[in-house]
Amino acid sequence: MPQALKADVGDHAPCDAEFPARAIAHITADREATADAPLDLVPFANLKGFFTDGGRGSAPHVLWDPFTGAFAQFLPATSRSKALSDAPGGTRTNRAGKVVLQIEALFFPHCRVGAEVFARLVDTPCKGWAELHSWISSWGVPDVWPMGRPTSLSRNTCPDDTWRTRGGWYAHGQVPENDHVDPGSWPSFLAGPGEPTPARPLLEPFPGASFFRAGRTSPVIARMHGRLVTEGCGRYATGSRKDVWGAGDVRSYTAWQEKLGFEADEADGIPGRFSWERLEVPRS
Template sequence: MPHPWMPQALKVDLGDHAPCDPGFPPKAIAHFTGDRKEATAEAPLDLLPFANLQGFFTGDGRGQAPHILWDPFTGAFAQFFPATSRSKGVFDEAGGTRTNRAGKVVIQVEALFFPHCRVNGKVFARLVDTPCKGWDELHAWISSWDVPDVWPMGRPTSLSRNTCPADKWRTRGGWYAHAHVPENDHVDPGSWPEFVSQPTGPSPAEPQFEPFPGASFFQKGRKSPVIGAMHGRLVAEDCDRYTSGAAVDVWGTGDVRSYAAWQQKLGLTGDAADGVPGRVSWDRLEVPSI
């Protein structure tokens, strides 16, 4: 089960948790702190200390706090809300598109950065020019919540506004810039590191397995040979809780019971053993490639 608190982050729980809306696909929102907007190429300014921003989000700025504050120069993290709660990093108009909540998770990351910041005498114009320390760990943790490695509105490359249409926001999971979020007027972060490279596939000598299709794939009545292959693996793992051998390629209550048995076999409990596949348990099941 993915951990609601990033293991590498300092846990600074603000409380005031509120659930996200699992009826929408998982998302991440990329920000930068932008705390010294007056900096220019001709007149750069020193980056504020990480502790200052952490103090801001636990003090006067707690009403604007994201999930994660990330220092791309040192790889330090502070986390203010669990992944399962909304955070408060974007404006959310009452009765609008629920910008902070519209997803299984809506994980918001504030990178400690502003254009033309100066660190140890060196000036950085873009976030991607920084060392981006800790990005691999941050990306891996967010990916564990099934946030896909896509930018539905395009990867940010400039400080410009490009508002996402409300229907796309509701239906497309992935990464969004603050500049993309409906009901907001910000233009950050201007750039963002590339997604961490994943292996393109196993070597010919290794078995090939079905990649995790995402939790939203497993809807009642969904018919797919992937579900049939999963059925076979659950039976092979002695997790057969089916009451019928018919329609083995259609997701139903027998699949939920049998997959819950598999999750329990892995040692998962509570909500982590609810019968809905997650990435870790799916990878452990090793469903043969279709």
């Protein structure tokens, strides 16, 4: 996936191409919260680290952060992943398709991000969904839910003949041989040709890394400052001179890169195209 941070865990294996292409929708469900006791969302970098370390044996193809639009890819699309239970001699759930693209959305019900609590995945900003949907569609996965689009955390196990013959999107809670109930909800497919698409705000295009040098004065930097603060990444010592690039911007942008899953030298505080596009700095 072009937009994803690459974190290949190896152990590639082919899919079963006699079955139709499909995608599997998961949520990470890494904390148990309630409406009365919400919990903070686990950082994207933590989950990325989990799937490249102790959780590599259950890594999906892609981890998606619907709050920032960040992605990490652990396996190529043409390989099976291991995010599904797959009984020996059964339907080979992780492989049954020309591709079996497994997506883990960074989410659990009643997660808290800043001051806001989100009960369902579809209540989140769903940033990056357009890019994710486009990439999955490019592998021939049709825009259909053979067992219905998920609307609750419940089991609705797919019959074997449906699983073998119908491609498209499946919830984890619909896959044979599994006992999970996620994802509970999933964003709608994007408008097709000739259908109206929702208006999107005008965003500031990436001005290039050389733009961000000490003393640079620009309203673009002021608007970037505002977005970093909104994302909880403000590391500014003062609130003055917001339009001048300085040490506070470097510290704050480093925090944003780390939130996106950048590590070590990657989180250098200098904007790159990937991190800039996910920050969504307004044009005016």
